[in-house]
Amino acid sequence: MNWKWYLSDLKDVPKNGLKVFSCFSCGGGSTMGYKMAGCTVLGNVEIDPKMNMLYKKNHNPKYNFNMDIRKFKKLPDDKIPDELFDLDILDGSPPCSSFSMAGAREKGWGKKKKFREGQKEQTLDDLFFDFIDVVEKLKPKVVIAENVKGMISGNAKGYVREVIKRYKEAGYETQIFLLNAALMGVPQSRERVFFVSKRIDLHLPKVKMDFREKPIPYGEVEKQCKVKVGKPISQALRKWYFKTPAGLRLADVHPKGSFFSYRKLHPEKVAVTLTASTSGTHLHPKEPCGISDEAIIGLQSFPQDYDFMDQNVQYVCGMSVPPLMMKGVASEVIRQCFGKELAAHGNSKAENR
Known part of the structure; x- marks a missing residue:
């Protein structure tokens, strides 16, 4: 699927x-990637x-939980649909600003923070472990x-070791991949870490990830846009x-x-990472x-x-996983971990015709 596509x-x-459920779903970037992959x-x-309102509007979820992950993990089993205890893939993007290469990093670890929407304060470092509690619950x-x-740089490596340890205690073996969206059909250089964890008792094979699509420069994106420019910048920036x-x-x-967060894009080069911050932007x-x-x-x-x-628009996009990036990851996991199961699924469908 091309970077320019439609929900239809x-x-x-x-x-x-295959059935998927998404945690920390934001606007549904990863959800769209899984749907592109056939899930x-x-x-x-x-x-x-x-x-959550955006998610419901664009994805019409069968099961929607507008709540803190810490509240969700404590729900009694009878308050969770049976289908969620029979998932093929559980998806999640725990809030990660504490580990971003931009900003204070270590100085912010362990401190409570809140997003601009007025949510209650959360210790963001802990949310990955809350997510693994959900993994252990839903299996x-x-x-x-x-x-x-x-997350895989400097002192944060110790945190990653704890994540892997916690996954193992929950019954999962974990692989870690550093991927660049620019090599996965996304017209943006965006490096992200993906933790792929498989239930140990299922003896699923190790996954390999190797994406080498030709990068798409910003000029190619603009050529296909009807609207070429956004809002004029301030006099201070001009x-x-x-x-x-x-x-x-x-x-x-x-x-x-000054003005570190403002970058003038080059038409013949791939755009740098799109952030959720609207105080700085791509020019x-x-x-x-x-x-x-x-x-x-x-x-x-x-x-x-x-x-x-x-x-x-920039806030929603910057907070989300690029759908094409998730499609690439999901497609490889599906092919390598569920290939035989899908073949059996296809044969079963054929026999029932």
Whole structure:
């Protein structure tokens, strides 16, 4: 599927019979990736009511839990649908800003934080372990968890060892992959870590991940956009915008290194990581403006007909997993771990015709 696609395209994807449930679902970036890979996504857990509203609007989940993962994991078994105890894949992207390569990193570990939506404070470092508690409760065959590259860098490696240990205690063996979305059909250089954990008792094979698609430069995305530019930048930024060569940050030419979060895109190079922060942004390569919402949607490989309702497009996209990136990961896990099972599923369907 091309980076420019529509939710309506999903109806033509053949179903493989595998069932998925998503935690920390946000706007459903990973959900769309699983659907692209042929899975049935049963529903989600999402703490933020605004993001959950978007999820419901665009994905119409069968089972929807608008609550804290810590509340979900404590639900009595009879309050959880039986289907969720028979999952093929449990998906999750625990909030990861504590481990981002940008910002304070270690200084923020162990401290309570809250997002701009006014959610209650949470110790973000702990949420991965809360997610594994859900894994232990539901016992899916495979678990796929996405997180930032910073998790496997520096002192955070100790945290990762604890994650792997906790997965093993829950009955899962874990593999870790560092992948770049730019090599997976997404027109954006976005490195992310994926934890692929398989139930030990099922003796599933080790998974291999090797993506080598040709990177897509920003100019190719803009060519297919009807709207080329976004909002004009402020006067304070304009002076430095015109002094900054395409491909560099404004901070690279500013004598004090100011405006670090603003980058002027290069039409012949892949766009850098799209963040959720709306205080810094990707700038158009030729005009003193941001890039259009249409371009942002394309960079994140979101569907062109996604209904953002009244939410900020960059925030939703930046908070989400690029659908095409998750499609790549899910497709390989499905092929390598469920291949024989899917073949049997296909033969069974043929016999019942």
